[in-house]
Amino acid sequence: MTTIFETSRWDDAIHLIQRGERVSGGRNGVANIQASQLANRTQYLRAQLDSVMESGEFANFTFLITADDPDGTLAGLAATTNGKIFRVAQGAGSELSFIYYVNDGGRAVPVAEWLGGAALDSVKRNDGLMDVTADADVIDKYVIYADGSVTTNGDGWRGLFFQVKAGEEWTYRGSMGSVIVGDDIAVMWQLDSRGNKIVPLVKMTSDGKVIPNQTFTATATEDGLIYIRARSRDADGNLLSFNVYRRRPFYIPGRYMDTVSGQAYATVEQLINGRAFRELGAEAGYFGNTFMYVDGSINSATTSWRAYKIPVKAGDRLRYDGPYGSNIVGFMVGLAIQLDTAGNFIRVLHPVFGTGEVTRREGIIFTAGQDGFIWINARTAYSTDIKIYREEPHSWIDNTAWGETTDYVQIDNTVIEGDSITKTPANGEQHAVYIRAKKGDMVTYFGSHGSLSAGQVIDMIIQLDEDKKPVEVLAQHVSRGTTAFYTYSSAVAKQDGWLYVRARFSDFRIFTKHRAFAREETVRALSRTVSTLPAASCQMERLPVRLDNTWNFNATAFIQEQIIEEGEYLYAVVTAEGRLPHIMQRHRYGGAWSVFDLSQVPDLIANDGSGVLKSPTTEDGHNVAVMGITREGYILVAANHHGNPWRCVISERPHDISAWKRAPFATDSKVVTYPRFTRYPDGTLHAFWREGSSGNGVYYGATFNDETMLFNPKVLLIDAQASNPYEQRIVIDDEGALHLCWGYRTESQDANTNFGLFYAKSTDKGATFTSADGSQQYALPLSGSNSEKIIDAPAGSGYCNQNGACHDLQNNYHTVIWQYDRDGATQICHIWFDGTQWQRELVSDFTFAVALNVPTLDGSLCRPLIFCTNLGRLYVAYHTTEMGRQNDIRVIDVTEPGAPVDYCVAKYDVGTIELSINTDMVKRSGELSMLLTRGASGAERPGYKRFVSESGWLMTVTLPENN
Structure with a gap:
C-alpha cells in the first residue's frame, strides 16, 4: 500500500479543499494535501520532542488533568523548576494528546501541542454542522400539534420532514411562538419509518408572541423521520426565514474528481481510507411497474414506479440520485427498504413523507443494517434519470475498472455440479459462463436463481484454477422452488485462474471489477477477428x-x-x-x-x-x-x-x-x-x-x-x-x-x-x-x-x-x-x-x-x-x-x-x-x-x-x- 510522504517541517497553514478543485490521489493530489501537512507538523514536533525524550526528562514529567487540577499545570509547575518543560495528557477523544508547557517563573506557558486522534478524525470525516434546510420535504400549513393531532390549514407554519437515524442531533434556528398565550407547541416530533408519530422531541410554550432567533435542538430516538414545525410567517403575515442543521460529511461530487475508473462521489474520509461511491449503471437491475409499500407488500401493476434490488452486506452503503417523494400528501414512500437474504421485508431504511410534489434529489445515502438486499422505489412517472452508487474500496493508483462485461466464455446447456461438467437439456436454458480472473477480481451475476426443487443448494460461482478445474465454491443459492427469482451473486477470486458462473435463461448480466489491462481473452478475440482475413x-x-x-x-x-x-x-x-x-x-x-x-x-x-x-x-x-x-x-x-x-x-x-x-x-x-x-x-x-x-x-x-x-x-x-x-x-x-x-x-x-x-x-x-x-x-x-x-x-x-x-x-x-x-x-x-x-x-x-x-x-x-x-x-x-x-x-x-x-x-x-x-x-x-x-x-x-x-x-x- 502506498503511504503519505512525510517531511519534518512546520506548515504554517492547513489547505482547505475548495468546491471547484479537482480531487485526485497521488503524492501531489488534492485529496492528500491536508493529511500531508498535518503529518509534516507531526514529524516536526516529534523530532523536537524526541530529542528531549531521549534524555529521559519526560519520564517523570507527564501529568494528568484532574478535578482539582483542571488543566494539569498545577502539578506540572510544582514538579519543575524555571525553564523546564513538562507535558499534560489531554485525555482520550481529545483533538490533542499532549500540551507541552515551559515553567516560566511559576507560569505554565504552552510551547507545543501533540495532535490526538480526534483531530485527524475530524479532517478525515470533514463533517460539521451543515445547513440541510434545502433537503427538507416541505408541506405548507402542515402542523402536528403537541397532542398528535394534525391540521393542513396551519397558517404561518410549514411542516418539515427529514429522514433521521437514532442518535442524530438536529437543530432548528428561526422564529418560534404563536399569538396564543400558553400555546403548547411541539417544535419537533419523532416519527417511525412508516410515518407513525412516536413522541414530541422538543416543545415550547408560547407567551403570545412570535419570537425571532430561537434555537431548538433535539436528538432522534430511533430511525425514521423527524418532523419540524417551522415558523414561516409572523403575526402580520410577513415571511420569516429559518434554518435546520445537522452534522454530516460533505460529499465531493464526481465533476470535481478523476472519474476514469467510474468513481462518482467521495468524502475526504473516503479518499484517505481508499473508498468511494461507484455508479452501478447497468449493474443495478430493476423490476418495472413494481412498488413496495412500507409494510412490505408489493404492487406489481403500477405504471409509475420501478424497483431496484441491490445485494448488500451489513454496513454497505448505497447512494441514490433520482426522483424523490409522492404527489399524495401524507403518503409514505419507502425510498429504501432493507430485505433479508431471502428477499423478505425487514424495515424501511429511508422513509419519505409525501408532500404532494415529486422532486429530484441527489446524494441520498442508504446504509445496510444486515446482509441481504436494499430495495429502492424510484418514481419513473417523474423521471427515468436514476443513478445508484455503491461505496467500495478504491485505489487511486491502481488502474481499476468495473462494469458490465461480455468478455467471457459461454457454454450453453452445461453446468458444473461438484467436480464434473453436466450437460443439461438442449433448450438453451442453462449456461456455464467462464470469466478470466486474477486474484482479487470481483464478479457479479444478475439473473435467474434457483430451480423447481425448493431447498436445492446451487453452486452459483466457483473458483477454478488455470486448467478450469474446480477449486472452491465461492457463492451458493438455496432454491425457493422457482426459476423466476432474480437476484445477484457476487464473489472475489481467491487465486489466478477462472471464475465459473451458473447462468440461467438469456437475460442474465455479468459485471466484473479488475485491473484495467488488456486480458488474454481480449487479445485472443482480436486475433480471431484478424484471423477472419483469408490466408490463402x-x-x-x-x-x-x-x-x-x-x-x-x-x-x-x-x-x-x-x-x-x-x-x-x-x-x-x-x-x-x-x-x-x-x-x-x-x-x-x-x-x-x-x-x-x-x-x-x-x-x-x-x-x-x-x-x-x-x-x-x-x-x-x-x-x-x-x-x-x-x-x-x-x-x-x-x-x-x-x-x-x-x-x-x-x-x-x-x-x-x-x-x-x-x-x-x-x-x-x-x-x-x-x-x-x-x-x-x-x-x-x-x-x-x-x-x-x-x-x-x-x-x-x-x-x-x-x-x-x-x-x-x-x-x-x-x-x-x-x-x-x-x-x-x-x-x-x-x-x-x-x-x-x-x-x-x-x-x-x-x-x-x-x-x-x-x-x-x-x-x-x-x-x-x-x-x-x-x-x-x-x-x-x-x-x-x-x-x-x-x-x-x-x-x-x-x-x-x-x-x-x-x-x-x-x-x-x-x-x-x-x-x-x-x-x-x-x-x-x-x-x-x-x-x-x-x-x-x-x-x-x-x-x-x-x-x-x-x-x-x-x-x-x-x-x-x-x-x-x-x-x-x-x-x-x-x-x-x-x-x-x-x-x-x-x-x-x-x-x-x-x-x-x-x-x-x-x-x-x-x-x-x-x-x-x-x-x-x-x-x-x-x-x-x-x-x-x-x-x-x-x-x-x-x-x-x-x-x-x-x-x-x-x-x-x-x-x-x-x-
Whole structure:
C-alpha cells in the first residue's frame, strides 16, 4: 500500500479543499494535501520532542488533568523548576494528546501541542454542522400539534420532514411562538419509518408572541423521520426565514474528481481510507411497474414506479440520485427498504413523507443494517434519470475498472455440479459462463436463481484454477422452488485462474471489477477477428445449375463423392432446383460444362413411368447424391436413399454423361441409406452402405466387377451392437489398404447416444481385417468388441456420427470428431495413428457447445473434415455460425502436434449446411476443391424453404506450404 510522504517541517497553514478543485490521489493530489501537512507538523514536533525524550526528562514529567487540577499545570509547575518543560495528557477523544508547557517563573506557558486522534478524525470525516434546510420535504400549513393531532390549514407554519437515524442531533434556528398565550407547541416530533408519530422531541410554550432567533435542538430516538414545525410567517403575515442543521460529511461530487475508473462521489474520509461511491449503471437491475409499500407488500401493476434490488452486506452503503417523494400528501414512500437474504421485508431504511410534489434529489445515502438486499422505489412517472452508487474500496493508483462485461466464455446447456461438467437439456436454458480472473477480481451475476426443487443448494460461482478445474465454491443459492427469482451473486477470486458462473435463461448480466489491462481473452478475440482475413488464394467458379438447399442435399459430411477428377475430366453431381439430381462434366483445366438431368433416367424395371432415382428427392437431409467411377470410366450415381431400395444409375459409355441406365443392384435390401463409392489404386470401385435404420442397422460393402459390369456379392462388414454402426469417411490409402472407422448410436433420435470409436484395416479389399499395426486379426463381421478401439468417446462426450478421415504420406489413418472440453464447449478432436500408437489432440478454440440430444443438428457447426495435401500437410476443415465466423470457410493446420493454426481460406456464408471434400483430389493436387453453396439444414433453420434456387460454386484454394 502506498503511504503519505512525510517531511519534518512546520506548515504554517492547513489547505482547505475548495468546491471547484479537482480531487485526485497521488503524492501531489488534492485529496492528500491536508493529511500531508498535518503529518509534516507531526514529524516536526516529534523530532523536537524526541530529542528531549531521549534524555529521559519526560519520564517523570507527564501529568494528568484532574478535578482539582483542571488543566494539569498545577502539578506540572510544582514538579519543575524555571525553564523546564513538562507535558499534560489531554485525555482520550481529545483533538490533542499532549500540551507541552515551559515553567516560566511559576507560569505554565504552552510551547507545543501533540495532535490526538480526534483531530485527524475530524479532517478525515470533514463533517460539521451543515445547513440541510434545502433537503427538507416541505408541506405548507402542515402542523402536528403537541397532542398528535394534525391540521393542513396551519397558517404561518410549514411542516418539515427529514429522514433521521437514532442518535442524530438536529437543530432548528428561526422564529418560534404563536399569538396564543400558553400555546403548547411541539417544535419537533419523532416519527417511525412508516410515518407513525412516536413522541414530541422538543416543545415550547408560547407567551403570545412570535419570537425571532430561537434555537431548538433535539436528538432522534430511533430511525425514521423527524418532523419540524417551522415558523414561516409572523403575526402580520410577513415571511420569516429559518434554518435546520445537522452534522454530516460533505460529499465531493464526481465533476470535481478523476472519474476514469467510474468513481462518482467521495468524502475526504473516503479518499484517505481508499473508498468511494461507484455508479452501478447497468449493474443495478430493476423490476418495472413494481412498488413496495412500507409494510412490505408489493404492487406489481403500477405504471409509475420501478424497483431496484441491490445485494448488500451489513454496513454497505448505497447512494441514490433520482426522483424523490409522492404527489399524495401524507403518503409514505419507502425510498429504501432493507430485505433479508431471502428477499423478505425487514424495515424501511429511508422513509419519505409525501408532500404532494415529486422532486429530484441527489446524494441520498442508504446504509445496510444486515446482509441481504436494499430495495429502492424510484418514481419513473417523474423521471427515468436514476443513478445508484455503491461505496467500495478504491485505489487511486491502481488502474481499476468495473462494469458490465461480455468478455467471457459461454457454454450453453452445461453446468458444473461438484467436480464434473453436466450437460443439461438442449433448450438453451442453462449456461456455464467462464470469466478470466486474477486474484482479487470481483464478479457479479444478475439473473435467474434457483430451480423447481425448493431447498436445492446451487453452486452459483466457483473458483477454478488455470486448467478450469474446480477449486472452491465461492457463492451458493438455496432454491425457493422457482426459476423466476432474480437476484445477484457476487464473489472475489481467491487465486489466478477462472471464475465459473451458473447462468440461467438469456437475460442474465455479468459485471466484473479488475485491473484495467488488456486480458488474454481480449487479445485472443482480436486475433480471431484478424484471423477472419483469408490466408490463402482462392478462385470461385459458378456452376451452370441452381441448387435446392432446403436440406443438406449438396453439402454434408457423409457425401463420398460429390466432385471427382478422373482422366481428362472433372465431374460434379448435385441436387438441383426442383430437388432433381444433375451431373455436370467439363475438361479438368476449364471450359464449358455439360449438364444432364438424372431424374430423366427411366426405371424400366418398375415400368411405371418413374425414374430410377425416384425424383424429386425426398425432403430429407439423408437423401444425397454420390458418385463413383469404375476402372474403365463408367460413372455411377446413387441418390435419394433413406431406408429405400438401391437407387443407382450408370452411364451407357465411359466418361460420357449424355446417356444413362439403371445400374446393377449392389444389394436387394429395401432399406438402404448412406451409399458411398471409393476406388483403389488399381481402379477397383468399392460401394458401401447401411442396411436397416438408425439405431438398428448393419454395414455392407461390395466391389464392382469390371468384367461382368455387376457388383460382386455384398459382404457384411460391421455388425450391429444393440444399436447402429455409423461410419467415418472411408479411406483407401496409396498402397490400397482399406481403413474403416465407426461408432454406434443407441437411440435413433438422440445423437448424444453416439459412442466409439472403433477401427480396422484391410489390405485385401475387405476380405480380412487387422489392427492398425497389424498385430491383431479380426474376423468378419467387425463389431465394437471385434475391432481396435482408438479412443474412448462415450455417450454424452460430444461425439457425433459420420465425420471426415484421410491418410497421410506414410499411409497412417487420421480422423476427427467432436468432443466436449473441460468447460463443456464443443471442440474438434484430431485422432491419428503415428505408426506405433494412437494419438489425440483438441485442435479448436470454440466457445460454444453443439446440442446433440436432438434428432437433427442445428447447423451451428459443421461436422469436421480432415485432408492431407501432396506435401504432407494436414488440415481440418469446418464452418461455424458462431464467434463471428459465419462468413468464413476455415481450416486448422494440424500438421505439427501441439501447434494447431486456425485460419480463413475463403469468405463465404454457407448458412447452416455442411462441407464435403474429396480427400483423394486434395492428396493428388495439393489444392482444396469443393462445392460451396448456401442453405439450411432443414426445418431447424427458420425459413429453410426459401433456399430452393441457390447458386453453386466450385471453390479451389491453393493452400500454403507451411504456416
